[in-house]
Amino acid sequence: MSMTDQLTILLAQIPQTVGHCRRNADAMLKIRQEAGKVDLILFPELQLIGYPPEDLVLKPSLLQNAKEELERLALATSDGGAAMLVGTAWQEKGRIFNAVALLDQGKIAAIRYKHDLPNYGTFDEKRIFSAGPLPEPVLFRDVSLGIPVCEDIWTEKLCAHLKERGAEILLVPNGSPFESGKYPVRHKVVADRVKETGLPCLYLNRVGGQDEVVFDGGSFVVNRDGAVPISLPQWQADCYVTHWHKTEEGWSCDEGLQSKISEGEDRRLSDIYQAMMMGLGDYVRQNGFSGVLLGLSGGIDSALSAAVAVDALGADKVWCVMLPSRYTSQESLDDARACAEMLGCRLDSVPINPAVEAIDGMLAPLFSGKKPDITEENIQSRLRGVVLMAISNKFSPMVLTTGNKSEMAVGYATLYGDMNGGYSVLKDLYKSDVFKVSRWRNSHKPAHALGPDGYVMPDRVITKPPSAELREDQKDSDSLPPYDILDAVLHGLIEEDLSCSDLVKRGYDPDLVTRIENLLHRAEYKRRQAPPGVKLGSRNFGRDRRYPLSHQFRSSHS
């Protein structure tokens, strides 16, 4: 009997529609039809139902749809053409598994279950799936394939088992969400597994935004010698055929597409920008909005949010509104206008003074004898929210929230005011990075961006001191420490889980650190009511960080 010594495997780095099995199956069939003569098509983790599916998996009708669609896909392979490795949820004896099925010759030829279910950070898979046993390899055209699913390759055990049981190639479908700096970590994990097992590995990731996470693609192959013969681009869908041949030493992948990847700070800022674009763009499209709407204040947060929206959706889908009050400076009016002109988007002006006066008048009897304070400041912010929501109700664009991570951390935002909205692009971006990303965008046109080549905001928007302009001569620095210090302390408390005393050892003022920790915990109620935003770092305000609303923990208490 002749042994197979050549294989072609198509890597389908594609998006998914969570919960729509038929649409996902149709997309897979289209890829198969267009692929021509290949042996096998590898699809990302849970491609049939979409990842992460959350509690949808617990719906019997979703499992039924998935089963029917998997059978339809299997039937399509009865033409003897390309086999498919399809991720899906699969129920057996009352337990639900995160599974991958080999569809070949008209049948579900094999099915394997994910063994290591991630249950940290944004992941919650133990809630919805049962863990499968250590998987055995799958025989495909005389070749023994190991098929670990995503988290399964993050420790040694499972790949070692596959090697021991005779696997010749590792094929890994992934749903690996983006976070800044993660790409080289994935390469290291795969390189380690290849080194330990001596087996080549195909790493396939999905692309696209899904609520608060984005998937950056960036699939690749590592050969037995550690070389990377194939690397697909990040931030775009791509289908690529890899060619494999067998020698006495084992299987190797031929050299092919090598996507260029920039390095260092340029890379970091570009990735963050791409993630924000993809997160917002897919959220808006998936939820059927005609576009977005935002308050453009002449400040940096709304300017950067508008730029990302224009780059993701196109200028004709971004509607900016200036909502001046008596405290709005001429500088802010000019900067907002210049910004909208640079971006090429619509700008309207709706002064809020008449409404401020009406509310002041309405409350005057009740507030008599009380001095003006934060109450009056918040009324302005809330009236802006009312106006934006009214325009959204009337014309249907979604309101974009503009708060950044530093503000969301300390509660420097008004509930039902500037926190209004459906989605936020800056929610996981510290203010110090808001400045850096804005400067970067003014000198770079990101790949896939629909916005202008040149400046997207005047320099002054980046260089002037941040102000909420809710009272005379107000500056952020009246209420908050300088952003570089605030952000360093917040990073320590949030991303690094440090205590106040750890931060004092780093040289920060004890009173300042205690105050910031206090503000951080006290603002939990605001964050719980805040719109979702795209995850950019290792611990976002969302699924990465789940705190009680009512608690008395402070790191300085015993």
Ligand SMILES: Nc1ncnc2c1ncn2[C@@H]1O[C@H](COP(=O)(O)OP(=O)(O)OC[C@H]2O[C@@H]([n+]3cccc(C(=O)O)c3)[C@H](O)[C@@H]2O)[C@@H](O)[C@H]1O
């Ligand atoms: N634990 C808790 N659980 C549930 N609700 C709680 C709560 N603690 C307070 N609350 C409620 O929240 C209210 C306080 O929150 P909120 O009304 O937001 O008001 P507050 O946080 O006091 O003020 C808003 C802050 O955002 C700042 N800011 C910065 C930049 C821009 C803007 C802007 O608006 O454009 C604002 C502004 O300077 C001020 O420091 C309380 O009156 C109470 O009703």
Ligand SMILES: Nc1ncnc2c1ncn2[C@@H]1O[C@H](COP(=O)(O)OP(=O)(O)OP(=O)(O)O)[C@@H](O)[C@H]1O
């Ligand atoms: N005059 C205004 N016109 C339109 N929108 C405004 C105005 N003032 C505030 N907003 C909206 O409220 C948000 C919070 O504004 P504020 O200026 O108070 O704080 P900020 O965090 O410094 O934001 P920015 O840098 O965008 O000004 C702004 O991003 C903007 O969307």
Ligand SMILES: NC(=O)CC[C@H](N)C(=O)O
């Ligand atoms: N879907 C998964 O299993 C993801 C977990 C994995 N460690 C990753 O982020 O790449």
